[in-house]
Amino acid sequence: MREISIVSGNRHKVDELMPLAKAHGIRLKWINYSKVEIQADGISDIARAGGILAYAALGVPLIVEDTGIFISALKGFPGPYSAQAYKTIGLEGILTLLKGRKSRKAEFRTAICYAGDEDTVVFEGVVHGTIATRIRGGRDFGYDPIFIPEGHTKAYSEMELAEKNSASHRAAAFEKFAEYLSRK
């Protein structure tokens, strides 16, 4: 089994990635440490910088991930700063900003950066969907209670983890990374 470290201060993210990794024969070793995050419009740039700096510091093959939700009617807000918006204005604030808007379209994006001895590569996963009109129940993780992926009626929060992982932005990015690793 291949061992790759994941540098993250967020247990939820690691919990989601663990079963995905296992299914691909990858042992993820959790390094519970917040990567350095730069400010940038694109999460790929944030993940890449974080991966490079983490690898420079730790010297072991590793991944870092960055995730954001981009709401069309709000010009991509909160995007790269989704965590800060969640902690401050919260999901209620997002719903307030969307009141009366025609479009509730959003994209959930994850970028995973692999940094190893030779390569630094970024893999992106995107899921299109809509913002719910109220906060839905279920697992309470980030924007999951208000994001309904395209082709579904349930919010992410209302799905079992396995169901979310069969259709999520984070899973899509990880699949690409696993595919890359298998060819290495």
Place this chain on the structure above:
Amino acid sequence: MREISIVSGNRHKVDELMPLAKAHGIRLKWINYSKVEIQADGISDIARAGGILAYAALGVPLIVEDTGIFISALKGFPGPYSAQAYKTIGLEGILTLLKGRKSRKAEFRTAICYAGDEDTVVFEGVVHGTIATRIRGGRDFGYDPIFIPEGHTKAYSEMELAEKNSASHRAAAFEKFAEYLSRK
């Protein structure tokens, strides 16, 4: 006259600092380049990292500045990511989020980092105030049209630059820096 470079991609900020510098016998040389910005809750940390990296790259004594507006009822939102909130949800979005809130208190904060041969020092300026109930007229720069400093009835945007500079967060931070430089 002492010469110090300022690294910034924002002409408005430089325009505000120029007369302040001149009044203190400092010649500010503008390097029109966006400093590296990390993600952090405090603008001092962002300015410090930006100053260190800019000095490492350029090797001349310089300042960088970082500014944010922290709204109490929104738990400090938008804070360090004020520029992104401005570009996406805009001032209208801020007013929407504050609709019906009792408190409209806010703080405008600037951190200026000086990085030179021996020292890296950060100076902070804070101005308390309130968020206006509508967008005011005048000079259109960032949050100036909705921020009314304590003890005033006009928003920053409605003041002449000299008047704003006599009471602003940016000026307060610069005063501290100029005082430090004069003792060097």
